[in-house]
Every structure is written in C-alpha cells, then in structure tokens.
Amino acid sequence: MIVTITGIVALYIFMLAAFTGYEVIAKVPVILHTPLMSGSNFVHGIVLVGAMVALGNAHTTLEKVIGFIGVFMAAGNAAGGYVVTERMLEMFKASGAKPKPGGH
C-alpha cells in the first residue's frame, strides 16, 4: 500500500465525492440521460486499476484465474463504455453544424 486511506479521512472522501456526483448530474437535461448514464458507466471502469493490482499480487492459480476474469471484465467495462458513449455523443450537434459526411 502506498498511502493509507482509513477512518475519518475515508468518510470525508466518500462524502465529498458523493456530493460531487450529485451536483454534477443535478441539472442535466433529459436529452442527455442515456449518454450520461453510459458515461458514468464508463467512469466506473476505473475498477480496472484495482483488478490489475489484485491480479498483480495473486499467488495461487485460483487467485490468478479470478484476477484474470476481473481484469478482462474491467477492461471490457472501460472500453465498451467509452466506445458507446463516444458514438452517442458524436451525433449531438446544433443546426449550424455541418452534417458528418458519409455518416451511417
């Protein structure tokens, strides 16, 4: 472990992050609900770094297999979440903007 985050400090981080999440989303228009859900789905793909550390410290074969599955799924969460969010948001444009050539 590099830094220790325990006790009251952990609770502070938890509380402030929870408020941040609430405030960031609070005023979002309905038109962005789906992309935003997809975007927040991408953000929890950060579980990848935890899965990497868990696999990186695995000893038994069982731990390694579970770690492998964890890293695989986390990478899927991050990559898939990014691609679908990006594809959805790419399409939002104002009437002044030129349409994308050859779009499907």
Add this chain to the structure above:
Amino acid sequence: MESSMLGGDARPWLIQASYLLTAFLFIMGLKRMSSPVTARSGIVWAGAGMLVATLFTFLYPGMTNFGWMLPAIILGTALAWWTGRRVAMTDMPQMIALYNGFGGGAAAAIAAVELYRGEAMSLTMATLAVVGGLIGAVSFSGSLIAFGKLQGLIRRSFRFGGQQLVNLVVIAAAVAVGALLASGHATGALHVSAFFVLALLFGVLMTLPIGGADMPVVISLYNAFTGLAVAFEGFVMQNAAMIIAGTVVGSAGTLLTQLMAKAMNRSIGNVLFSGFGETGGAAAGGAVTGSMKPIEASDVGVMMAFAQKVIVVPGYGMAVAQAQHKVWELCQLLIERGVTVKFAIHPVAGRMPGHMNVLLAEAGVPYDLIADLDEINAEFETADVALIIGANDVVNPVARTDKSSPIYGMPILNADKAKNVIVVKRGQGAGFSGIENALFYLDNTRMLYGDGQAAAAQLIQAVKALG
C-alpha cells in the same frame, strides 16, 4: 510506507499523482457531458483519465503476473471495442447493461481474490470487501439478465407465488454468510464460494420478474450499484481513484435512476417489486367513445406544407420502423417552405430517457430543434399540426383525466391541443401498455395508416408534389 521524493522510490508518488489527475479528469468529463454543447469533449476528458490511471498502475511496486494481465486487458478491450462499434443505436440500452455488468463482476472478482486469499483483514476492511463483493455480484448477474431481456434472449418473466419471500431468503442467506466471512467466523473457499453463488443468484432472481418497459430504470440502478461496489473495493485496495470515481458514479447514478423513474411516473420500489412493466393495462378498458377517422397522405402533405408550425412527436415505433431518416427528410422539406418544425420528446419516448434524442441525432436532427416535455407542452396550442409517429401512451390524454387508468398522473405531451393531430400507425391496436388511446378518437385527429417509413416516404412525395 511514506516514501521520500528525494532519493526514494518515486513510483508511489507518481501513481498517486496520476490518480489525482484521473479523478479531476473524470469529474470534469462528467460535468462536460451534462450539457449538449460540451458533451462530446466530456467523454474524451474522462477517457484520458482512464488511460493515465491504467498506464501508471503498471508502476505499482511488487506487481507480477503480467503474462496474465496483458492478455486480459487486450482481450477485454478488443472484444468490447468491437461489439461497441457494431451495436445499433436502438440496441444501446442493453449494451450499457452488459458493460455495466462487467464492471460489477470485476468489483466482485477483486473481493473474491481478497477473500479466497484469506489473509487477516481488519473488520472494517473485511466488511467493505464483503459488501462491495455482494453489490458487485448482484449488479453483474442482474445486468446480464437485463441484457438478455432487452436483447430478446429471455422472453418470459418468471413470476411465481411467494417470489418475494424466496428472494428475501436468498439475500438474507447471502448477507448471513457474508457477515460470517467479514467477522472471521467463517473462512475457507467453501464459504467464500457459497457467498458469491448466493449473491449472483439474488441478482438473477431480483431481475427476472421485472418487465421490459421498466428495464432502463433497473439498468440505471445497477449502474449506481457498480459504482458503489467499485468505491468499496477501492477502500479495500486503498485506491483513491476507485474510491472517488466509484462514489461519484454511485451518487450520480442514484440521482439519474430517480430522474428516470420520475419521468416514467414510477417509484423505484414500484419498479423493483411490481410487475407493471409487462402486465400493466390488462385491466384497462376505459370509456372511449367516437371513431378513428382515416386520412390520405396527400391531404396530410397539403396540411403540413401550408402550416405555420408543425410539431413531430416520435416514439420508439418510429425507430423500430427505421423511419427517423425519412421523417427528418420530410421536416427539412417543410423547413425549406418556411414551416417551423419542432420535435417533442417525451422522457420515455425511446427505451430509456434520452434514447430518442440519440436516435434522432443519428438521423441528423440538430438538437436545438428537439424540445422536451416541459419546453414544448405550452406550444401545442399554437401548432397547426402535431404529427404523432410511433408514439402512443405518451400522448394519451387519459393520463390527465381518467383516475382509473394505470397511466393516470404520468406527464404526457399535450398533442391533443394542436389544431390538427395526425397519427401515423400500423393498425388499430392498443399501445405498448395495452391502454386504449383517447387521442385517436378526438374530432381533430386523423389516422394515417401504414408503416412509419412508408408513410413518411408518402408524405415526402406529397409535399414535393406541391412544388
């Protein structure tokens, strides 16, 4: 464990700095994603954050098993990237469910590695590992069921008497085994395995009875679950990036779930513990009087071409018929003639709130022509034509008037207030919920029967014929 920057190992410091940067990029990214003007750049900011954190994590002291790690990362990324590129916009909700389930599964896997290892942990840490594992596993199996349902792989609803009781027993058993594990009263692979089997089973049982129409709310809820699971496992791993990102998603996802449920006129408890999403409307008869009056496309063409203002109300049926491109082509013709055209989007017009906006955006409709319920409802009175295409329940005036209707109280688009209402519809059947639509029988309503795409093509011809 404090490392000095001078002469000591700089890697821990670098990792922490990278995680701080990642947390900043995530929050800025989400912030930018909450406005249509900056949304596109938001995901790029967040993506940069993910890349930074992933790369610096390789610097963790004492890491091994790179022979396992790299293939896992490459395989997971490649498969998800490939499927994510190919999926049709109409199928987006279930793909989000699938990727979200993967995240929950990964959080559960972290918990599993820690628990199977069986090293002594403090009560706090062990509890967080167990709770995170439970939530992650439920999110994993539940999301997979949600995916299966929306994808059409699971068609039945699996409801039986005493179902709630069975679910309660399963979750209670999972919590009990989890408590034994956390407190150190139970150890060993058998107990750990039993814990995860029970948790996964609960996710399946909890999701199976929920109807397709309610699934978006459930997916959003599992999204928040996964966020929390990631945050809890972040405490176990002492990983600030996971704690912050997971908590932000947990709270943002909870709020988003509430907003969605509200837009659908449901409470979250109602969604989870009742079966309206599939059976609603079975009791609906209602006293609808009058008759449906058909109209020809050529007449509608004239009506719209010489209108001042036309409001289009699209529904999921339009997307199923792949009519959005034709509809936009029609609207462009009208705009060229000087007609004011707007799109009115009900929050549940697509499979989930905002889904219809994505589908219209795909067809090239600029977002500033698209208005949501609150913005547009007052404007229907000044509209010459309201063109309803593929929408049904969301324009049903009984939601305002008939207290016995299952959709009573649901906010609807007041299309009936327009001077003329044109409903494009395949046939005379009832809507998704099976409720008879009083709008179709109004004096100012005309029915244009036919497939959405074909009808839109006829209207284009009709408007063009006017020169």
